[in-house]
Amino acid sequence: MDTLAIVILNYNGQSFLAKFLPTVLAYAEGHPVYVADSASTDGSVAFVQDNFPAVRLIKLAHNGGYAGGYNMALEYIRTHHGGARYYVLPNSDIEVTPGWIAPVLSLLESNPKIAACQPKILSYSQRDTFEHAGAAGGFVDKLGYVFCRGRVFATFETDQGQYNDNQQVFWATGACLFVRADLFHQAGGFDTTFFAHMEEIDLCWRLQRLEYEVWACGQSTVYHVGGGTLPKSNPHKTYLNYRNSLFMLYKNWPADGWLWGKILLRLVLDGVSSLLFLKVGQWRDVQAIIRAHFAFYGHLPYLRRQRKALRQQQKQAVALYPYSIVWQYFVKGKKTFRELRDL
Incomplete structure (x- = not known):
């Protein structure tokens, strides 16, 4: 069993794979990298096969969205590749940085009650600014509206080290989600009815109802393009x-x-x-x-x-x-x- 499986879900994202997959491989810290392709029509499968032989390719039969795609991919890893203790699910438009994995793994290993975790998410285009999708860890208000450390509605904070701590939060972003594999499957994975968006918040809520915790790790940073599959104005x-x-x-x-x-x-x-x-x-x-x-x-x-x-x-x-x-x-x-x- 691998300690960590890095699993990138792809749907017609060949341009992002070309741009960001080399960095993921370079900073994988010895962990296997998977690309789970959701029946892309842009040549993504052939591109990965021809250019990244070290990547373990999973060919999904159809596009089940973020929720369905990852459920199928992670079940496949569990049954065909011996599984892993932890999964990390970076979006295809995430740029990782040197040392992005070790601090999060260390935090997870330090406390078995932590079920899920995220790094700091900064904007790829404005690199000193927190990005919309998760920022430095999220919360939910009493009406179901979500917000983050570093981002409340359309106000995006500049990263000045104010969230460099490790902090318990309500939800960790699906843009770069670390999760314990056994608890992911125990909780039933993502709700496929959601298809995409907020399925990770739903999962984090369910994990907490099972007496586990969700954290943000301030010692790890990645950069997110955002809107790679669906633009913000869609x-x-x-x-x-x-x-x-x-x-x-x-x-x-x-x-x-x-x-x-x-x-x-x-x-x-x-x-x-x-x-x-x-x-x-x-x-x-x-x-x-x-x-x-x-x-x-x-x-x-x-x-x-x-x-x-x-x-x-x-x-x-x-x-x-x-x-x-x-x-x-x-x-x-x-x-x-x-x-x-x-x-």
Whole structure:
């Protein structure tokens, strides 16, 4: 069994593989590197075979998104390659740095209660600035909205070493997720209904309900292009983010009381955010938010079953940020993580 398997999920990302795979191989620290290809049509498979013979290639039969693709790839590694104690799942548009693995592995090895971890995520284009997808570790507020150390909504902090510590967080980013292999499989992996976006937050929530912890490691840094598969302005990305946020909240919210009140308030707040899209002429994003809510209601039978099963498995309640991040940011003017109350 390998100590760590580095697993990159690829879908039509040949340009990113050409740019970033050499660095991953150079700084792999002796750990095997896998590329799991989700039935790409851009020649990615042949490109990897011809140029990177050291890479272990997994050919998936179809594109199951981030959630389905990684579930299939990691199960394949477990059953065909003897498995690994830990997985790290860097996006294909991640640039790793020398020594990026050792500090995270050391943190995981120091505490068996840590199930998942992430390095600092900085922007590839603005290298002194935290990147949107995870920054220095994430949290969830009482309405299911997510934010990070280093990034709250559209405010991105400059990295000045303020998050160089190792810190327990609520969720670790899927842009570069380290996770214990046995716990990943024990928890059921990613929820494939999510397809992409927020499936890692859902997984981190479930791992904590099983009495494990999630951390961010400030001694490891990677750089993220962001929007490699879906640009930030893509309406489908808007749809997935709004829909999956509701999925996650309904599945995992710890008590029946007030749940539907929170869903109703989310409907109002999401409606307000759609007006902001409307103001700048992004009609398709407004339609995406409407579709996201209808999709949530359409999935309620499935979500109810998931909610019931999770409550039966739960070993401990999980604490959320007890305030509304929307209120703190837009009304109270708290723009950075360190300005927020009770964190």
